[in-house]
Amino acid sequence: MSGLVDALVIVAVIALVIVRQFRASRIDTGRRWWLLPGVLAVLALREPDLLDAHHPVTAALVLGAEVTVGLATGAAWAWTTRVWVEPDGAVRSRSTGASVAVWAVGIGLRLGLYALGTVLGVHQDSSAVMLALAATLLVRSGVLIRRTRSLHPAPVPAAAYGAAVPRSAWKERV
Structure with missing residues (x-):
């Protein structure tokens, strides 16, 4: 794909993620929340160019910093997300304005690390970004x-006395 198409796809995906995060969504604790980050991490670790062969130590330090930023961003993102229990017991979440600040700081730090790596002459592949994204999603989900799990469902109001007793239907007499 061309650079313009790549940029449009990236902007569309970011817009979709932002829109989905600001709508209340149900949190399902029974599903495998670690699966997507795990798949991303495996795909990133299988890439042969994860570390620059010409600068292995510097590349490992930049990669470690990238993953650390991803872990911190995921934790901050999760703690700035509003979580509540609906009256029916369903747990919902929605990102807040502070989550936007967390994203902005995380992206700024990642751009800074990319610039630092470029200045140091380290070749950086997209697998490093994928590994950091996996760390972000894993920590946020966890x-x-x-x-x-620490929330308690809202108490259900008790039924009135005799509420469970069936009533006879009213009959109209002619």
Whole structure:
């Protein structure tokens, strides 16, 4: 694909993610929340160009910093997400304005690390970004699941006396 098409696809995906994060969504604690980050991490670690062969130590330090930023971003993103229990017991979440600030700082730090790597002469592949994204999603999901499990469902109001007793239908007499 051309650079313009790539840029449009990236902008569309980011817009979709932002829109989905600001709508209330149900958190399902029974699903495999670690699966997508795990798949991303495996795909990133299988790439042969994860570390620059000409600068292995510097590349490992930049990669370690990238993953650390991803972990911190995921934790901050999860803690700035609003989590609540609906009256029916369903747990929902929605990102807040502070989440936007977390994203902006995380992206700024990643751009800074990319610039630092470029200045140091380290070749950086997209697999490093994918590994950091996997770390971000794994920590965010883990913290949200932990926060969800600590919540208690809202108490259900007790039924009035005789509410469960069936009533006879009213009959019209002629």
